[in-house]
Amino acid sequence: MKCGLIEKTESHFVDTIEKEAYVWCEKDWKHDDHEHVHNRAQLTFVEDGYQYFHIDHKIYLVPQHHVIWIPSGKAHKITSEAKTVNLTVFLFKPVFDDEFYQNVQVFTAPPVLKEMLLYASKWNKSLAKNEEQDIFFKAILKSLPNFCKESNGLEIPAxxxxxxxxxxxxxxxxxxxxxxxxxxxxxxxxxxxxxxxxxxxxxxxxxxxxxxxxxxxxxxxxxxxxxxxxxxxxxxxxxxxxxxxxxxxxxxxxxxxxxxxxxxxxx
Missing domain, CATH: 1.10.10.60 (Homeodomain-like)
Known part of the structure; x- marks a missing residue:
């Protein structure tokens, strides 16, 4: 199981979770080395260390205190040589109808967003129904385009x-x-x-x-x-x-x- 999803093959994950959105925190993250895809949009916040995301012939750097948004159905592979990687992964099933959510985005997490993401970690791996969590996660999702005023351009095209x-x-x-x-x-x-x-x-x-x-x-x-x-x-x-x-x-x-x-x- 990875981030709540059941891995059936090396690259295919089955989603059996009923919640529209949930969070999965990982300390000392250990990545694998193969491309995978799932049907939830993904928001990853790197609290410590850094990660490289390999997507569509580009390599996106996500350093400490940055986030990356990956649309659903977008194949990606993750690598890192960092000593320690601590991160928080949010997975969303429905997203808002805005162009922002259709593209990969990498940007610095401003202080307000960082505090929201850290606060949300209290629901780590919780799949129980929770009204506050649902509203809070929807607020994070809705606010992302405003937090992403301009991307850092942290990608190397291949x-x-x-x-x-x-x-x-x-x-x-x-x-x-x-x-x-x-x-x-x-x-x-x-x-x-x-x-x-x-x-x-x-x-x-x-x-x-x-x-x-x-x-x-x-x-x-x-x-x-x-x-x-x-x-x-x-x-x-x-x-x-x-x-x-x-x-x-x-x-x-x-x-x-x-x-x-x-x-x-x-x-």
Whole structure:
């Protein structure tokens, strides 16, 4: 059983729950490594750690204190290298008729939403009829579009064109170094102009943006290890100064990078 759903096969879940919505909290979450799908919309709040959601040829990063909305029937796979992942999963059967609910959404949980989600954990795994719970969960669901004023853009598109796969692999492996467009074009067996045009068409972002996202996502993984200062992390992901790293991080995450004081590492 996962999040209240009974797993019949590796990727198919049977929903025997009568409630329209319920919550499932997991401490020290252990993910599997296969894609699955279910007929409830899913809202996941990452309280500690981070997760990657693989959906429709994109990889969505959901760091600490962020949420991801996944429409029902949308196949997804979850991975993470975080030491500890604590999260809360809400599963909804009916949703409101709004475009927001039809698409994957990732955004920071503002303070009000975070408190609502934490309060809702008191109904963890409860399938008993409860009027307060039903009203409260419907309020969370109804308010999500307003809380999601703008997504952080925390997704890395994965191109379908097989000639671009070596390009992505090269960037993912050598993200610390400056982009060598000529070398990447050789790997793709394209001209530089064709590579740039094809990559933008396939992924919706430029090679430079892909490179930046890869660096920032890697920095989040390093921050989670609690082993390095921010200056050390900046260098490890390819930035020559802490200020350059902070600026790049802020442009993607909309907040400045920080290491919690109780983690014992200073910047």
């Amino acid at each position: 191109p379908v064109n097989i000639r671009l796969i070596p390009v992505c692999n090269e960037i993912n492996t050598h993200f610390k170094y400056k982009l060598d467009i000529d070398s990447l074009a050789e790997k793709a067996k394209m001209s530089v102009r064709s590579l740039q045009r094809t990559f933008k068409y396939e992924t919706g972002i430029t090679l430079q943006k892909y490179h930046q996202l890869t660096r920032i996502l890697k920095s989040i993984e390093l921050i989670d290890t609690r082993q390095y200062t921010l200056s050390e992390i900046a260098y490890k992901v390819g930035y020559q100064s802490l200020s350059a790293f902070t600026s790049s991080y802020f442009s993607v995450m909309k907040v400045k990078p920080r290491i919690n004081k109780d983690q014992g590492v200073s910047s």
